[in-house]
Amino acid sequence: xxxxxxxxxxxxxxxxxxxxxxxxxxxxxxxxxxxxxxxxxxxxxxxxxxxxxxxxxxxxxxxxxxxxxxxxxxxxxxxxxxxxxxxxxxxxxxxxxxxxxxxxxxxxxxxxxxxxxxxxxxxxxxxxxxxxxxxxxxxxxxxxxxxxxxxxxxxxxxxxxxxxxxxxxxxxxxxxxxxxxxxxxxxxxxxxxxxxxxxxx
Amino acid sequence: xxxxxxxxxxxxxxxxxxxxxxxxxxxxxxxxxxxxxxxxxxxxxxxxxxxxxxxxxxxxxxxxxxxxxxxxxxxxxxxxxxxxxxxxxxxxxxxxxxxxxxxxxxxxxxxxxxxxxxxxxxxxxxxxxxxxxxxxxxxxxxxxxxxxxxxxxxxxxxxxxxxxxxxxxxxxxxxxxxxxxxxxxxxxxxxxxxxxxxxxxxxxxxxxxxxxxxxxxxxxxxxxxxxxxxxxxxxxxxxxxxxxxxxxxxxxxxxxxxxxxxxxxxxxxxxxxxxxxxxxxxxxxxxxxxxxxxxxxxx
Numbered sequence: 001x002x003x004x005x006x007x008x009x010x011x012x013x014x015x016x017x018x019x020x021x022x023x024x025x026x027x028x029x030x031x032x033x034x035x036x037x038x039x040x041x042x043x044x045x046x047x048x049x050x051x052x053x054x055x056x057x058x059x060x061x062x063x064x065x066x067x068x069x070x071x072x073x074x075x076x077x078x079x080x081x082x083x084x085x086x087x088x089x090x091x092x093x094x095x096x097x098x099x100x101x102x103x104x105x106x107x108x109x110x111x112x113x114x115x116x117x118x119x120x121x122x123x124x125x126x127x128x129x130x131x132x133x134x135x136x137x138x139x140x141x142x143x144x145x146x147x148x149x150x151x152x153x154x155x156x157x158x159x160x161x162x163x164x165x166x167x168x169x170x171x172x173x174x175x176x177x178x179x180x181x182x183x184x185x186x187x188x189x190x191x192x193x194x195x196x197x198x199x200x201x
Numbered sequence: 202x203x204x205x206x207x208x209x210x211x212x213x214x215x216x217x218x219x220x221x222x223x224x225x226x227x228x229x230x231x232x233x234x235x236x237x238x239x240x241x242x243x244x245x246x247x248x249x250x251x252x253x254x255x256x257x258x259x260x261x262x263x264x265x266x267x268x269x270x271x272x273x274x275x276x277x278x279x280x281x282x283x284x285x286x287x288x289x290x291x292x293x294x295x296x297x298x299x300x301x302x303x304x305x306x307x308x309x310x311x312x313x314x315x316x317x318x319x320x321x322x323x324x325x326x327x328x329x330x331x332x333x334x335x336x337x338x339x340x341x342x343x344x345x346x347x348x349x350x351x352x353x354x355x356x357x358x359x360x361x362x363x364x365x366x367x368x369x370x371x372x373x374x375x376x377x378x379x380x381x382x383x384x385x386x387x388x389x390x391x392x393x394x395x396x397x398x399x400x401x402x403x404x405x406x407x408x409x410x411x412x413x414x415x416x417x418x419x420x421x422x423x424x425x426x427x428x429x430x431x432x433x434x435x436x437x438x439x440x441x442x443x444x445x446x447x448x449x450x451x452x453x454x455x456x457x458x459x460x461x462x463x464x465x466x467x468x469x470x471x472x473x474x475x476x477x478x479x480x481x482x483x484x485x486x487x488x489x490x491x492x493x494x495x496x497x498x499x500x
Binding site: 010018033037038041052070071073074075077078079080086091094095098099108109110111112113114116117118120121124125126128135137154157158160162163164165167168175176177180181183184185186187188189191192196 | 213214216217218219220222223243244246247249250251252253254255257258259260261262263264268289305309310312313314315316318319333362364366369370375378401402404405407409410411415418447448450451485486487488
């Protein structure tokens with residue numbers, strides 16, 4: 001009988017979004033929305049996103065920048081009376097929006113999150129120095145210089161405490177079996193792509 | 202011969218010259234004193250933390266953690282896997298649980314790992330260092346090693362998010378965990394059980410992408426510590442430590458506050474209480490010096 005209530009977007013989410021099969025379990029109590037530390041900035045808090053998915057509002061959901069404001073604090077997960085893995089669904093929706101090319105332009109966390117992933121894939125470990133630089137310059141060169149100047153003192157403080165190392169620009173920490181590492185993640189990506197590309201999931 | 206041995210996953214930020222290298226130094230000192238041997242997992246990789254999801258889908262991210270667990274099982278068979286970083290612990294344990302529950306994902310993760318000649322058995326308990334301290338060592342033994350009690354030092358315990366949720370420490374509440382207070386008391390310090398911001402989010406990775414929103418939350422965390430008369434804030438989490446310590450000048454500039462609140466790790470406290478010097482306790486890793494710890498370490 002449940003099939004009657006499941007529109008095509010809900011089915012799409014269930015098939016393609018990480019932990020998406022949980023969306024239909026939401027009972028609309030709103031505890032997640034009230035528990036979210038950045039909830040006041042979300043156009044659509046989790047409870048609302050779940051209802052919108054069930055109402056078939058595909059573009060409004062995937063084009064929203066709300067789920068990109070998830071700080072991964074897990075308040076919503078531990079408080080949800082129905083134990084929905086809400087944090088993971090937010091990550092899943094964000095990733096799926098990225099896959100569909102529907103992320104709002106210049107969404108800062110979407111840009112940073114992509115840079116983080118690209119950074120860690122390069123050497124298998126995060127290069128904090130390069131990540132910091134790429135963050136400064138993610139809105140263009142002119143803006144980057146301004147941000148770098150503003151954060152100069154912070155950088156000097158970190159340097160002095162030996163918690164930042166400019167030599168990382170030369171390469172930095174790495175996994176030794178870099179090709180094995182990259183092959184494994186490439187394979188995982190291919191397997192997932194093939195699964196999600198299937199029509200109707 | 203050390204009494205206890207663990208496979209150890211240090212994580213990116215703990216490496217030399219990285220943002221929580223001071224956590225690493227103080228943890229190593231603490232482990233020396235507690236007779237804990239950490240066997241680093243050879244060739245471990247990044248866990249993707251909680252911000253890798255834009256570029257990395259579910260399976261690629263699970264495979265990152267699967268590779269670490271597989272390496273641990275290959276090189277340190279039979280040893281529990283321990284992480285000091287909240288995000289490392291969370292990602293690894295989350296991956297272990299999801300792969301345990303989903304045979305399809307487990308098969309795919311192993312198919313991916315085969316590319317690197319690795320195989321995951323997924324039979325390794327994944328622990329946070331705090332679990333090792335509380336469950337394997339215990340408060341009594343932690344207290345027995347104290348040479349210099351943290352007498353007269355008032356410390357706000359800031360547990361934060363990811364050490365506390367969604368897994369947390371067995372027997373502790375998500376909303377009001379008390380283990381860090383108990384650890385502070387055990388070390389002879391003065392805890393602040395009524396510190397209301399103990400599990401407030403600091404913004405996590407959004408401190409980088411949404412600094413204003415994050416700093417507004419950090420402001421509350423520091424303000425409450427001052428309200429309770431704290432000398433310093435202590436935390437188990439590298440992201441919490443960094444976010445609450447290093448942006449204080451920015452917060453002061455935005456809000457006209459005069460914050461200068463030290464933010465230390467539990468391991469800094471333990472290294473000092475166990476009688477080690479400032480260098481071993483990594484007190485030189487503070488951007489805002491913890492003067493009372495400096496003084497005690499110099500005694």
